[in-house]
Amino acid sequence: MYCFIDYRATKEELNNLLKLHLEPILIPKCPYVYEAIDGHPDIQLNLLKNNSSIQVIVHKDIPETFRKLLDHKNIKYIISKISLSNTYPGNIILNSLILDNYFIHNLKYTDENLLKSQDFKELINVPQGYTKCSILPIRDKALITSDVGIYKNLIKFDFDVLLLPPSDIILPSLNYGFIGGTGGMISKDMIAFFGDLNNYEWGDKIKKFLYKYDVSPIALRKGKLIDRGSLLIL
Numbered sequence: 001m002y003c004f005i006d007y008r009a010t011k012e013e014l015n016n017l018l019k020l021h022l023e024p025i026l027i028p029k030c031p032y033v034y035e036a037i038d039g040h041p042d043i044q045l046n047l048l049k050n051n052s053s054i055q056v057i058v059h060k061d062i063p064e065t066f067r068k069l070l071d072h073k074n075i076k077y078i079i080s081k082i083s084l085s086n087t088y089p090g091n092i093i094l095n096s097l098i099l100d101n102y103f104i105h106n107l108k109y110t111d112e113n114l115l116k117s118q119d120f121k122e123l124i125n126v127p128q129g130y131t132k133c134s135i136l137p138i139r140d141k142a143l144i145t146s147d148v149g150i151y152k153n154l155i156k157f158d159f160d161v162l163l164l165p166p167s168d169i170i171l172p173s174l175n176y177g178f179i180g181g182t183g184g185m186i187s188k189d190m191i192a193f194f195g196d197l198n199n200y201e202w203g204d205k206i207k208k209f210l211y212k213y214d215v216s217p218i219a220l221r222k223g224k225l226i227d228r229g230s231l232l233i234l
Contacts, residue, residue, distance in 0.1 A: 001186075002022070003023070003231055016221070033085075037229060040181065044058065046098060059079075059084045059093070060079045061083050075234065078113060089108075094111055097135045102123075102140070102157075103119075127153075130178065134147040134179070135180045137185065142159070142161075142212075143159060145162070146166035166178075168200055168225070169227050170195075170224055171226070183230075183231050184230055191217055191218065194227075196222060197217050
């Protein structure tokens with residue numbers, strides 16, 4: 001399996017991914033967004049779940065070398081209709097949460113090509129444009145977030161949502177990062193984190209939530225959680 005990861009990932013993180021039989025694909029630096037997120041996978045691309053198949057949507061100005069890399073690895077992809085830009089909402093056009101049966105985003109700002117690819121699912125509008133950044137999905141209707149607006153919207157649809165305070169996550173150059181950017185599910189019963197839950201203020205709450213769904217956490221690095229823009233598995 002492949003995983004998309006920030007170009008600033010450490011050797012420790014990359015080696016631990018390889019031990020999990022995941023081949024890292026580094027997301028290139030994007031000059032169109034600010035530095036803190038310029039290598040975040042969940043800003044530059046997204047995984048399109050369409051029944052049994054998965055392909056990728058990438059922003060239209062991603063380097064040609066990256067597209068050729070996808071071609072070389074036989075990864076199918078489509079291109080966004082509009083370009084990324086530095087300021088909100090121009091930097092969140094692809095930052096939706098895509099689940100098996102649901103598409104969650106601030107739909108006012110979703111890239112048209114992305115929305116068309118998922119319009120057969122139930123669309124849920126939320127006020128937070130940094131939707132994927134803000135949500136760590138565990139199951140199709142079991143999620144972790146630090147965003148109150150997302151929490152209030154999703155519980156109306158009978159989602160099981162663990163709401164945590166928005167702090168204690170590293171994101172260099174900013175005050176703190178987002179919980180959705182700290183990792184991702186790597187199998188039905190395992191989730192990998194860029195950091196150790198034992199070093200996260202609300203790590204015990206996450207562990208209890210994961211236990212409810214028979215999911216085990218794996219630390220890709222020692223120390224505190226860091227927001228790397230999600231771990232996207234293909």
